[in-house]
Amino acid sequence: MRGMQKGIYMIKELIYGLAWKPEGLPYEKLEKSIHQLHDAGINTVFLEMGKSASEVLKCCGENSMQVVIDVSGADAGDPGFRQFLETAGALDCVIGFQVCDDAELMKGVEDVRRRGQEFVELLSARAAVQDQMTGAETAFCGDSSRGGYDYTEGESAENSGDENVSRTPGVKKPFRVAEIEIPEDWKTMPYPGQLKLQILSVFAYGARGVVLRESRTSSSMGSVCRGSSLKHIFSGELYDEIAEAGAALQKIGPSLRNYKANCRAAVIADQQLFKMFPSDSSEESADTPGYSEILHRYYDLLYRMNVACDVTDEAAIGDTELKDSYDLIVTPSLYSASEKLIRNLKRFVKAGGVLVSTVMSFRASEKAKIHDGPLPHGMTAVFGASYEKVVGAANVTVAGKPIFHFAELLNANEVDCVYGYTHHYWGRYAAITSHSYGKGTAWYIGCFPDKDVLERIVKRAVESAGISLPASCWPMAYRSGMISPKTEMTFGFNYTSENRCISCPYDQVEDLITGRKYRRGNPIDLKDWGVMVLKHRI
Structure with missing residues (x-):
């Protein structure tokens, strides 16, 4: 020794x-x-x-x-x-x-x-x-x-x-x-x-x-x-x-x-829903998905796209101006939100941020008191849409795919309607909308769509927020951060039991773990469950 x-x-x-x-x-x-x-x-x-x-x-x-x-x-x-x-x-x-x-x-x-x-x-x-x-x-x-x-x-x-x-x-x-x-x-x-x-x-x-x-x-x-x-x-x-x-x-x-992780996206979670809904949906609660399940759907999509994001809540946000920290915010079923948070989110979009909110968002106050009037409360101008009716998901499709659980029937103009419902009676209502508000864009997803449809929407929102996506995605995971004003460090993780080879995406890099240097286009071999840490100039 x-x-x-x-x-x-x-x-x-x-x-x-x-x-x-x-x-x-x-x-x-x-x-x-x-x-x-x-x-x-x-x-x-x-x-x-x-x-x-x-x-x-x-x-x-x-x-x-x-x-x-x-x-x-x-x-x-x-x-x-x-x-x-x-x-x-x-x-x-x-x-x-x-x-x-x-x-x-x-x-x-x-x-x-x-x-x-x-x-x-x-x-x-x-x-x-x-x-x-x-x-x-x-x-x-x-x-x-x-x-x-x-x-x-x-x-x-x-x-x-x-x-x-x-x-x-x-x-x-x-x-x-x-x-x-x-x-x-x-x-x-x-x-x-x-x-x-x-x-x-x-x-x-x-x-x-x-x-x-x-x-x-x-x-x-x-x-x-x-x-x-x-x-x-x-x-x-x-x-x-x-x-x-x-x-x-x-x-x-x-x-x-001096490493500071690059993180321009956030998922805002709702503490009230953790208490109100079961962890996961079950046969007894098939029409009410668990909040953990809802949160997973959106966080996992961002993760698989290699979009680094904070997971936070209203208490942690406090008085922080959201646009100072983020370009993209996702609120998966943010059921309860204070007027203070609603004003903050409005300012975020108006200043150029991209907001993605989903079914059940902004229905109640921070004390879970349900709002009267058009929903989503306080945000109808931001989303360019509102609803009063909620219906079951039976025989309803969006973009040719079935939806799940239930649907909010959104009233929106044709410009803001990204996808509508396909149904004998509900076909005149919007299912997913995108609306310009100030310098930013606000998306509202009024149902539980198929995974492929949801992925297309989230990817469009990520791109419109100016967040660049790496050439490769899951099961390769990337996270990066600045270590000086001109130098970035990028971690790459191989989450598989197979060896992988990726093409170097940077002009000149050094893997700090192996000491090897690469130029753009050079193959980088990464063994099963392997890790690389690339240091490069920007």
């Missing part, structure tokens, strides 16, 4: 961490484990309170490892906790504290926190959009603890991304760290390359770090990363892949220092 290099680890702004509570380990084994973490590129230990916490702090301090103290489960009234905080707060190796919303804990940490020590905001790489908003348990993106993903399941293994680093528009918070659960046994083992891909993907979306954590879904919860079970993490293929990801992060780390 290589000796430790004092003071050498990845840039402080980049966190590659492991959540650890090594109870019962003698100091010699503890120090050996710290060495192994360092050799794998891990630069930060997320330390839970416990009997061995002081020893871990000492060992990390001696070996130039950063520490984030997890005090979220502590008892603020415990004298021992206060004493531990005072000791930890004075150590240079402690760079931050992970806390919950407990006011006493927050006060205790503030009393001992030194300059430069930050609060760390964790975002689960398993988390659904609704996890972030309502605490629901439905997985929106993939997690490594579920096991290997086949080609057709690639979308489930993706995006530790947009929704996990979703942010208040225009606000950059320090140390936004995504969690990835580590599998425990062969039943949940990811395929070779998938864990590395997932680790690197969170940085492509603008997160400042990632922390590996024991699987919460394990049948023997608590055995990973604890005590005698450390062999599971520190040996074998899993350790090798963690180390491969660490080596890649060492290479791209300096460029990530």
Whole structure:
């Protein structure tokens, strides 16, 4: 094993961490484990309170490892906790504290926190959009603890991304760290390359770090990363892949220092619908699709088109002027919206933004009180359309394809009508409209159309927003960001079990992981579940 290099680890702004509570380990084994973490590129230990916490702090301090103290489960009234905080707060190796919303804990940490020590905001790489908003348990993106993903399941293994680093528009918070659960046994083992891909993907979306954590879904919860079970993490293929990801992060780390993800699109989610509708449609609720299903349809389309987007909500938007942050906004069934948000969206379109709103949007206030009068409330002038009638989807088609669930019968002029309904009685009504408002364009989709029809509409909206689409799309995923005014970094992810070859789309690039250089048109080979990080001038 290589000796430790004092003071050498990845840039402080980049966190590659492991959540650890090594109870019962003698100091010699503890120090050996710290060495192994360092050799794998891990630069930060997320330390839970416990009997061995002081020893871990000492060992990390001696070996130039950063520490984030997890005090979220502590008892603020415990004298021992206060004493531990005072000791930890004075150590240079402690760079931050992970806390919950407990006011006493927050006060205790503030009393001992030194300059430069930050609060760390964790975002689960398993988390659904609704996890972030309502605490629901439905997985929106993939997690490594579920096991290997086949080609057709690639979308489930993706995006530790947009929704996990979703942010208040225009606000950059320090140390936004995504969690990835580590599998425990062969039943949940990811395929070779998938864990590395997932680790690197969170940085492509603008997160400042990632922390590996024991699987919460394990049948023997608590055995990973604890005590005698450390062999599971520190040996074998899993350790090798963690180390491969660490080596890649060492290479791209300096460029990530100033990395700002390019993200000119947003999906605004509705917290009220998470509470009002089931997660997914069922036989009992076939006419009422689950909000997770609705949200998926639009987010997944953008993802497959390689359109980077924030997933946000009204509370996160606050007073931010949306056009300052985005060119395209999608509101999948934004059922409840305040007058303040409606005014903001109007200004967004008037200033040149492109808005895509869908069936059930703007029906109620932020308190879910249904509006009287023409719908969508407050937005009829923006969409150039309104409706009062809602009908079933039986025997109704749009663009030759059947629709689902139900339909809003839109009143619109011929210019704004993109698609109308085909039906013996409802054929005079519009189904999908596009209307110029100010300098921008507002689309309204008044039904649940076929996937192909929806994809055509969303693609037209993306293009009209001036968002360029890469030549290749899913299962190749791309995310890019600026690292200087004239230099861009582009991540490419191969979400398949097959090797792929793509044509270099830039005049001159360097793959920061392999060190290879390419010119426009050169073939770039990417193995199964492979990752490339291209640095290029613009």
